[in-house]
Amino acid sequence: MSADKERILASIESSLAHISKTDFVEVFRQNVPFSDGSILFKMKIEWERNGGYCYDPLKNFDDLFFTLSSHFGTYPIGETIAISSALKPFETILKQRFPHKRFFIENGLIDQVNCSICIATAGIVENGTILVHWDSTQSRSIAVLPEHVIYLLNSKNIYETMDDAFNALRLKGISGWVMIGGPSRTADIEKVLVTGVHGPKFVSLLILEEEFYDRA
Amino acid sequence: MNANFYPNRFSKVAKEALDNADLQNALTKAMHHSQMVRNQAVQDFSDWEEMRNAAYRIRKYTLDHLDELLLQFEENCVRNGVQVHYAWDAQSACQTIHLILSSKSAKRIVKSKSMTTEEIHLNHFLESNGYEVVETDLGEYIVQLRNEPPSHITGPAIHLNRKQIADLFHQKLQLPYTEDPEELTKQARTILRQRFLTADAGISGVNFACADSGKIVIIENEGNVRLTTSLPNIHIALCGIEKILAKEQYLPLFLRMLARSATGQRINVYTNFLSRPRQPNELDGPKEIHVILLDNNRSKMLKDIELRESLLCIRCGACLNVCPIYRRAGGHAYGYSYMGPIGAVITPQLIGLQNAHLLPYASTLCTACGDVCPVKVPLPQQLLTLRQRIAEQASLRPWLEKVGFKIWKWMFSNNAFYVLLTYLLGFASKFGMMKLFKPWSTYRAPLRRAPLTFRQQWKKRTYHER
Amino acid sequence: MDQFFPDSVWKAVQLLKQANCDVVFEEKALCCGQPAFNSGYRKDAYEVAKPLIDLLTMTNEPIVVLSGSCCSMIKIHYHELHLPPELEQQWVKWKNRVFEFCDFWVNVLQNPTLPNSFKSPLRVLFHRSCHALRELKIVSAAETLLQQIPNLELVYTNDFDACCGFGGTFAVKFPEISISMADSKLDYAMQHKVDGIASLDMSCLMHLQARSQKRFLPLKFWYAPELLIYQ
Ligand code: SF4
Numbered sequence: 001m002s003a004d005k006e007r008i009l010a011s012i013e014s015s016l017a018h019i020s021k022t023d024f025v026e027v028f029r030q031n032v033p034f035s036d037g038s039i040l041f042k043m044k045i046e047w048e049r050n051g052g053y054c055y056d057p058l059k060n061f062d063d064l065f066f067t068l069s070s071h072f073g074t075y076p077i078g079e080t081i082a083i084s085s086a087l088k089p090f091e092t093i094l095k096q097r098f099p100h101k102r103f104f105i106e107n108g109l110i111d112q113v114n115c116s117i118c119i120a121t122a123g124i125v126e127n128g129t130i131l132v133h134w135d136s137t138q139s140r141s142i143a144v145l146p147e148h149v150i151y152l153l154n155s156k157n158i159y160e161t162m163d164d165a166f167n168a169l170r171l172k173g174i175s176g177w178v179m180i181g182g183p184s185r186t187a188d189i190e191k192v193l194v195t196g197v198h199g200p201k202f203v204s205l206l207i208l209e210e211e212f213y214d215r216a
Numbered sequence: 217m218n219a220n221f222y223p224n225r226f227s228k229v230a231k232e233a234l235d236n237a238d239l240q241n242a243l244t245k246a247m248h249h250s251q252m253v254r255n256q257a258v259q260d261f262s263d264w265e266e267m268r269n270a271a272y273r274i275r276k277y278t279l280d281h282l283d284e285l286l287l288q289f290e291e292n293c294v295r296n297g298v299q300v301h302y303a304w305d306a307q308s309a310c311q312t313i314h315l316i317l318s319s320k321s322a323k324r325i326v327k328s329k330s331m332t333t334e335e336i337h338l339n340h341f342l343e344s345n346g347y348e349v350v351e352t353d354l355g356e357y358i359v360q361l362r363n364e365p366p367s368h369i370t371g372p373a374i375h376l377n378r379k380q381i382a383d384l385f386h387q388k389l390q391l392p393y394t395e396d397p398e399e400l401t402k403q404a405r406t407i408l409r410q411r412f413l414t415a416d417a418g419i420s421g422v423n424f425a426c427a428d429s430g431k432i433v434i435i436e437n438e439g440n441v442r443l444t445t446s447l448p449n450i451h452i453a454l455c456g457i458e459k460i461l462a463k464e465q466y467l468p469l470f471l472r473m474l475a476r477s478a479t480g481q482r483i484n485v486y487t488n489f490l491s492r493p494r495q496p497n498e499l500d501g502p503k504e505i506h507v508i509l510l511d512n513n514r515s516k517m518l519k520d521i522e523l524r525e526s527l528l529c530i531r532c533g534a535c536l537n538v539c540p541i542y543r544r545a546g547g548h549a550y551g552y553s554y555m556g557p558i559g560a561v562i563t564p565q566l567i568g569l570q571n572a573h574l575l576p577y578a579s580t581l582c583t584a585c586g587d588v589c590p591v592k593v594p595l596p597q598q599l600l601t602l603r604q605r606i607a608e609q610a611s612l613r614p615w616l617e618k619v620g621f622k623i624w625k626w627m628f629s630n631n632a633f634y635v636l637l638t639y640l641l642g643f644a645s646k647f648g649m650m651k652l653f654k655p656w657s658t659y660r661a662p663l664r665r666a667p668l669t670f671r672q673q674w675k676k677r678t679y680h681e682r
Numbered sequence: 683m684d685q686f687f688p689d690s691v692w693k694a695v696q697l698l699k700q701a702n703c704d705v706v707f708e709e710k711a712l713c714c715g716q717p718a719f720n721s722g723y724r725k726d727a728y729e730v731a732k733p734l735i736d737l738l739t740m741t742n743e744p745i746v747v748l749s750g751s752c753c754s755m756i757k758i759h760y761h762e763l764h765l766p767p768e769l770e771q772q773w774v775k776w777k778n779r780v781f782e783f784c785d786f787w788v789n790v791l792q793n794p795t796l797p798n799s800f801k802s803p804l805r806v807l808f809h810r811s812c813h814a815l816r817e818l819k820i821v822s823a824a825e826t827l828l829q830q831i832p833n834l835e836l837v838y839t840n841d842f843d844a845c846c847g848f849g850g851t852f853a854v855k856f857p858e859i860s861i862s863m864a865d866s867k868l869d870y871a872m873q874h875k876v877d878g879i880a881s882l883d884m885s886c887l888m889h890l891q892a893r894s895q896k897r898f899l900p901l902k903f904w905y906a907p908e909l910l911i912y913q
Contacts, residue, residue: 129483136495140499197439
């Protein structure tokens with residue numbers, strides 16, 4: 001009996017290997033105009049297709065601060081900004097660069113803040129989503145509670161398919177996460193799309209190139 | 217029988233729905249939209265059919281090995297620190313929840329959308345026991361304010377237009393009147409945000425439960441599940457026992473298919489993978505997670521070889537969107553938490569044939585539902601099987617129909633009778649007696665038989681040729 | 683068909699004869715049993731279908747059925763009648779010899795005769811009947827066939843898979859819903875100023891026709907192959 005079960009599962013898995021992964025990769029290869037086919041740009045495009053905003057991949061601190069300041073300029077962002085404690089090393093430097101903002105390390109409840117910066121664990125090109133996990137350095141609510149959320153993503157952690165990304169997280173021993181694809185939305189009233197229901201209305205993704213991320 | 221279940225009033229409620237122009241407009245528009253986006257979204261894959269086959273086989277595997285998988289799931293949950301409860305029926309599920317809540321003296325409860333909690337009428341139960349329950353999914357919140365059950369699996373307030381919602385918010389919540397969906401959403405957000413922050417417990421459903429890792433997966437767009445499962449101290453997930461997947465690695469396939477079938481999205485905005493309660497060093501999260509595995513006649517369905525495949529369903533709602541009957545009758549006509557073709561199939565099984573004997577007949581068997589279902593639930597065949605069972609129970613069908621089919625049987629199984637009845641019918645139609653067949657002729661012209669049947673003509677012709 | 687639409691049958695017979703087929707009509711074959719089957723009376727359905735099954739088991743010729751839903755009943759659903767095992771084995775063999783008219787015409791006879799041409803242009807709403815579309819999957823064959831006819835313009839409803847609302851006993855059990863569905867079709871037809879409606883299923887047409895007569899709409903109704911020789 002158990003051999004039989006194994007056989008069924010094996011045949012299911014072998015059929016899974018053929019389907020549904022290859023297809024969309026082809027589709028977006030055709031859609032993506034970048035000749036270098038860089039996975040970073042694909043990530044950017046797919047994230048934006050979901051209604052988020054994504055800056056070009058960042059190479060160094062100057063890029064980062066420039067992007068952040070233009071971001072703070074474009075969106076109505078309040079004075080206080082919560083950052084996840086994983087970003088502690090940045091705290092002082094951020095405070096120096098943006099003296100008129102108040103940055104504080106989140107403490108688990110940030111309902112008064114309308115903007116937060118947190119770390120995305122992985123990016124998935126297939127559907128333009130990111131995975132955010134929680135642990136001692138980052139709370140569950142920081143990724144969804146404020147109206148604006150800025151996610152930082154290491155370019156090394158971008159994967160083509162959901163399967164790859166989930167596996168990678170499991171290998172890291174992470175057991176709970178949320179997959180986020182764009183701003184919180186609803187179509188419950190007459191099928192009209194409204195963003196920003198319970199979660200953020202504006203979601204921005206900053207992709208940091210690997211070298212830079214490591215240095216930072 | 218609970219007064220809130222009224223599937224046998226299908227005709228009456230459906231008639232009311234048909235006369236309600238607002239409802240018809242809202243439904244038609246919404247259903248066309250859903251169908252269109254779904255059809256577009258599945259174009260992403262050239263091998264959609266193969267995906268359906270694979271999904272079918274995976275779900276089927278679950279049903280075939282549910283006993284072991286449940287134990288495996290439980291074991292893994294316990295290892296993760298999640299508490300698992302089994303509930304045999306609606307009442308025991310409600311009691312279990314009551315027990316969990318009262319032991320922590322939790323009073324204020326936020327709920328995210330879940331058809332399973334509708335199935336056991338949880339809100340009703342909790343409210344009558346003194347709890348404060350608020351639905352947090354926007355659509356569900358709207359219908360809760362209206363004291364109505366949801367009318368669609370994925371869009372509970374699909375039957376309302378913005379005017380009705382504006383009126384509702386204005387009257388019930390004393391908010392400034394606005395018809396702008398954006399503004400309305402904002403109003404709801406503000407109110408519900410407060411509820412989230414003060415809630416003692418969160419109750420949610422489950423989309424998939426992975427046996428090999430003990431993870432539960434919940435899918436949503438608004439972010440309310442995210443908040444329900446991370447802000448309050450207790451999280452209770454109500455999970456039908458058929459929601460198990462054997463392995464976590466099958467999830468991507470289902471996520472791809474479910475989002476596209478349900479709302480035409482590539483992927484839902486939030487897909488929550490939850491496995492353990494808050495750890496000592498973590499900043500927030502529920503201290504306790506309870507998973508309640510609900511049977512409520514599912515194991516009985518499982519035993520029924522002919523009908524068990526309706527348990528494959530992953531509640532995407534695609535079959536509702538294509539169903540012409542649903543589009544006209546509306547979700548409330550089905551009188552239970554599941555509606556449309558899937559409702560017509562599982563409601564009679566969940567609450568008993570005699571309590572829902574009209575539903576399987578509420579279909580033209582156009583088979584559109586079977587075609588869109590991502591997990592290949594053979595809906596039309598199941599409807600037929602149910603009809604057969606109902607026809608076998610003498611008391612459930614009108615005697616007229618039975619006699620009718622007896623006559624029809626004589627007529628068509630014996631040539632002589634057929635010829636005889638042909639003549640009778642000829643007379644009948646000559647003298648306008650066909651008008652007497654009321655249900656047909658109230659709305660349609662009476663049938664007119666041709667002066668000579670083909671059979672008669674053929675005989676004549678061959679005779680002449682000879 | 684026998685009772686209500688003998689003309690359509692004659693046209694089909696005529697067509698087959700033109701294509702050099704010997705046509706045999708079997709008097710004993712009365713009904714496929716679908717009405718009872720669909721209402722849940724499988725035993726009654728079986729008894730009615732029995733003569734037909736016996737008959738078809740005995741012949742060796744291709745069998746042409748003039749209606750999508752009857753054809754799909756015979757081809758696809760008979761095993762659900764709980765046939766005795768011998769009969770079921772036979773059925774598996776002969777069911778592949780059963781064709782709907784359009785299927786037969788296009789795929790077996792390979793479009794034998796030149797299609798008819800109309801003197802004046804004709805706009806026809808083609809109703810893709812559910813059984814032909816989804817169970818038999820012959821609608822595209824029928825469409826290619828009809829598209830070859832000069833001067834004939836096909837129109838489709840916007841949600842082109844939508845059912846007409848007949849559904850056998852459904853039409854009398856839930857007449858209001860059924861009518862509302864028919865009306866959507868008819869309204870669409872009227873808005874697009876078509877001359878009539880064609881379909882592969884007589885039962886759909888019977889229902890639509892009855893409703894349109896009640897509403898005094900100037901629509902004509904054709905069994906799709908009729909258009910091949912309709913003048
Ligand atoms: S039966 Fe199929 S189409 Fe209908 S809700 Fe379930 S999974 Fe979706």
